[in-house]
Amino acid sequence: MSELQLKDLYDGFRDPEVISGFAKLIEQEAKKLKKPINIMEVCGGHTHSIMKFGLPQLLPKNINFIHGPGCPVCIMPKERIDHAYALAEQEDVILLTLGDMIKVPGSRGSLQDARAKGADVRFLYSPLDALKIAEENPAKKIIFFAIGFETTTPMTTALIDIVLKRSIKNIFFHINHVTVPEVMVELIDSRDEHVDSYNNRIDAFLGPSHVSVITGSKIYEEFPRKYNRPVVVAGFEPVDVMEAILMIVKQFNEERCELEIEYKRLVTHDGNIKAQKLIEKYFEKASLFKWRGLGNVPKSGYRLKSEYSAIDAEKIYADILPKDEIEDHKLCICGDILRGMAKPQECTIFGTACKPSTPLGSCMVSSEGACAAYYKYGNLI
Amino acid sequence: MNKTVTLAMGNGGEENNELISKVFYKAFKNEILEKSEDAAVIHGGELAFSTDSFTVSPLFFPGADIGKLAICGTCNDLAMMGAKPKYLTCSVIIEEGFSVRELEKIVRSMKIELENNGAIIVSGDTKVVPRGSVDKIFINTTGIGEIKKKGISSNLISEDDVIIVSRDIGCHGATIFAARESIELSTKLESDCASLTHQVQALIEANVKITALRDATRGGVSAVLNEWATQSNICIEVDEESIPVSEEVYGICEILGFEAVNLANEGTFVLAIKKEDAQKALEVLHGFENSANAVEIATVSDQYPKKVILKSSYGTKRFLDAPTGELLPRIC
Numbered sequence: 242m243s244e245l246q247l248k249d250l251y252d253g254f255r256d257p258e259v260i261s262g263f264a265k266l267i268e269q270e271a272k273k274l275k276k277p278i279n280i281m282e283v284c285g286g287h288t289h290s291i292m293k294f295g296l297p298q299l300l301p302k303n304i305n306f307i308h309g310p311g312c313p314v315c316i317m318p319k320e321r322i323d324h325a326y327a328l329a330e331q332e333d334v335i336l337l338t339l340g341d342m343i344k345v346p347g348s349r350g351s352l353q354d355a356r357a358k359g360a361d362v363r364f365l366y367s368p369l370d371a372l373k374i375a376e377e378n379p380a381k382k383i384i385f386f387a388i389g390f391e392t393t394t395p396m397t398t399a400l401i402d403i404v405l406k407r408s409i410k411n412i413f414f415h416i417n418h419v420t421v422p423e424v425m426v427e428l429i430d431s432r433d434e435h436v437d438s439y440n441n442r443i444d445a446f447l448g449p450s451h452v453s454v455i456t457g458s459k460i461y462e463e464f465p466r467k468y469n470r471p472v473v474v475a476g477f478e479p480v481d482v483m484e485a486i487l488m489i490v491k492q493f494n495e496e497r498c499e500l501e502i503e504y505k506r507l508v509t510h511d512g513n514i515k516a517q518k519l520i521e522k523y524f525e526k527a528s529l530f531k532w533r534g535l536g537n538v539p540k541s542g543y544r545l546k547s548e549y550s551a552i553d554a555e556k557i558y559a560d561i562l563p564k565d566e567i568e569d570h571k572l573c574i575c576g577d578i579l580r581g582m583a584k585p586q587e588c589t590i591f592g593t594a595c596k597p598s599t600p601l602g603s604c605m606v607s608s609e610g611a612c613a614a615y616y617k618y619g620n621l622i
Numbered sequence: 623m624n625k626t627v628t629l630a631m632g633n634g635g636e637e638n639n640e641l642i643s644k645v646f647y648k649a650f651k652n653e654i655l656e657k658s659e660d661a662a663v664i665h666g667g668e669l670a671f672s673t674d675s676f677t678v679s680p681l682f683f684p685g686a687d688i689g690k691l692a693i694c695g696t697c698n699d700l701a702m703m704g705a706k707p708k709y710l711t712c713s714v715i716i717e718e719g720f721s722v723r724e725l726e727k728i729v730r731s732m733k734i735e736l737e738n739n740g741a742i743i744v745s746g747d748t749k750v751v752p753r754g755s756v757d758k759i760f761i762n763t764t765g766i767g768e769i770k771k772k773g774i775s776s777n778l779i780s781e782d783d784v785i786i787v788s789r790d791i792g793c794h795g796a797t798i799f800a801a802r803e804s805i806e807l808s809t810k811l812e813s814d815c816a817s818l819t820h821q822v823q824a825l826i827e828a829n830v831k832i833t834a835l836r837d838a839t840r841g842g843v844s845a846v847l848n849e850w851a852t853q854s855n856i857c858i859e860v861d862e863e864s865i866p867v868s869e870e871v872y873g874i875c876e877i878l879g880f881e882a883v884n885l886a887n888e889g890t891f892v893l894a895i896k897k898e899d900a901q902k903a904l905e906v907l908h909g910f911e912n913s914a915n916a917v918e919i920a921t922v923s924d925q926y927p928k929k930v931i932l933k934s935s936y937g938t939k940r941f942l943d944a945p946t947g948e949l950l951p952r953i954c
């Protein structure tokens with residue numbers, strides 16, 4: 242990559258004047274709002290930018306963010322992490338996963354803990370790095386614990402494609418890919434009668450651009466149409482987020498409810514068809530996938546199709562993988578927090594039983610989670 | 623604390639501090655140790671004394687190698703207490719099968735760097751262990767330096783000080799990540815690994831009112847600022863825009879999801895200088911190639927004691943936390 246391209250990545254999108262300019266426009270527009278609005282940014286990447294650049298401080302009081310469930314790491318339920326832990330413990334296994342996944346605790350500890358006890362756990366920057374590790378360790382079984390939203394799914398399927406085409410015999414997969422639209426529906430229109438999604442306070446969604454680069458913006462069409470929630474698909478730079486907020490506020494003032502794209506740089510209606518085809522080829526939707534803090538969400542996770550059982554670690558190691566359901570902590574109110582109906586302090590175990598070092602719900606797991614942020618900063622800034 | 627030692631406990635951040643205080647400080651507790659400075663000040667304030675062990679993968683990387691690192695590391699710790707490095711010891715643990723040529727290369731770099739500091743190795747030890755017992759080579763150096771200016775301490779920073787950083791940050795960390803992940807970005811990126819003795823001595827000779835110095839190694843600039851905020855019970859307000867970060871380092875951070883302030887440095891230091899002498903300090907630093915872009919990055923206040931605040935150019939603020947855990951790439 243040349244330097245010039247690197248700079249292009251962010252240049253112009255962090256310009257203080259442009260950001261302040263948007264802040265002024267939003268303020269003017271927001272004065273006309275009839276009632277305050279709550280915008281959920283679905284994706285952890287957006288939460289990062291919002292926190293890192295301190296954007297809420299630039300917004301008028303009648304615009305609030307609700308930090309969404311969009312972190313593939315935080316939402317990984319203990320059951321799945323326990324799977325990874327059990328796999329990593331096998332003598333001849335090298336367990337691979339991405340980035341900060343190794344930090345999140347399951348019921349026996351995190352993958353980091355497993356590694357400290359002698360398991361061979363490694364994190365990758367790109368799934369394709371697995372090929373090299375497999376080649377260098379022919380006597381070992383390489384298991385890729387695949388995680389992530391629509392953005393990282395194609396990288397996993399690309400690896401699967403290579404493994405099958407080259408008949409590589411020592412790479413296996415444990416699939417935990419999840420999808421964004423289904424969990425958005427769960428928040429505002431849960432089919433679970435025990436869940437109070439009727440009273441959710443989410444007025445609009447900020448959709449992550451990188452997901453739509455793959456899937457196209459079409460995946461959000463039902464939200465304005467069926468659920469009366471505007472969606473703006475936005476990039477991750479502060480300027481992108483600010484522009485998207487302005488677009489949302491304008492929709493309310495002009496009484497529109499639409500799907501709009503702020504990130505026209507790369508997002509199209511149909512997305513990357515080739516990547517979608519590859520996903521369809523290898524994966525199917527599991528009827529339920531459990532999210533930490535939210536419970537089982539219908540059709541929100543992928544698994545390998547049965548014809549690929551030969552590389553499916555979940556099938557091959559079925560005997561050693563723990564099967565018991567682990568209940569989310571009964572007192573955890575992550576689900577309500579994610580729906581904008583409660584604040585972290587309202588949780589009775591906030592800061593006592595549930596802390597960043599011993600998180601019980603997803604909102605406490607990563608530093609971006611609502612509970613973790615409140616724990617650290619209270620209402621300081 | 624965890625029952626077993628995790629890699630996170632060695633990262634220079636919170637877990638690291640916890641391990642040190644709950645295990646080592648608890649056992650070894652004494653007045654000198656508890657000051658928790660870069661080097662211990664002993665012998666009535668005349669001598670600085672410090673030790674450090676080095677392991678790095680790869681052993682040779684753009685800008686330096688483990689040998690240079692091992693000398694700079696200990697000499698810089700001494701320099702940060704206003705001392706001139708004098709005598710060092712060196713013990714080496716080598717894995718069976720290690721190449722003698724590489725060993726010679728490493729020792730040559732050590733020699734050059736010792737000369738640069740005006741210090742000598744006066745005692746040493748070598749152990750060879752069976753394959754697999756260590757990763758290629760571990761080097762420990764311990765050093766004694768003669769203190770040229772007394773009273774430099776991280777416990778004394780106040781609102782009369784400003785905070786300066788000696789150069790653009792994060793080069794060592796970014797270089798190592800890039801080398802490990804074979805990210806080919808640009809030929810310009812190299813480790814900042816360098817001895818800081820001459821800069822510090824020049825500051826002392828120019829009579830600059832130095833309150834504290836610390837080299838921003840593991841945990842980067844953010845670890846130093848957080849330690850200072852805690853030790854001196856102050857709030858450090860950083861002007862985010864003013865922190866010098868090269869384009870190459872910024873690029874690596876964007877790709878891997880790191881922040882430059884958390885990346886390790888091996889020849890970059892942070893200074894707390896009395897306000898009235900800030901200009902003078904900058905002039906001295908600008909006379910050295912390795913600190914030609916030294917710049918003021920922060921002021922001290924009492925707004926949020928023991929905290930570090932980052933202020934953006936468009937008027938927002940956030941807390942800068944000490945890095946926790948291993949530095950891991952973000953996945954989204």
Ligand code: SF4
Pocket residue numbers: 284285286289311312313314315341607608609952953954
């Ligand atoms: S912890 Fe942060 S970076 Fe990691 S997946 Fe979650 S939101 Fe993304």
Ligand code: SF4
Pocket residue numbers: 570572573574575578585588589590591592595596600601602603604605606612
């Ligand atoms: S404090 Fe913990 S248990 Fe309570 S809602 Fe937040 S994550 Fe759940």
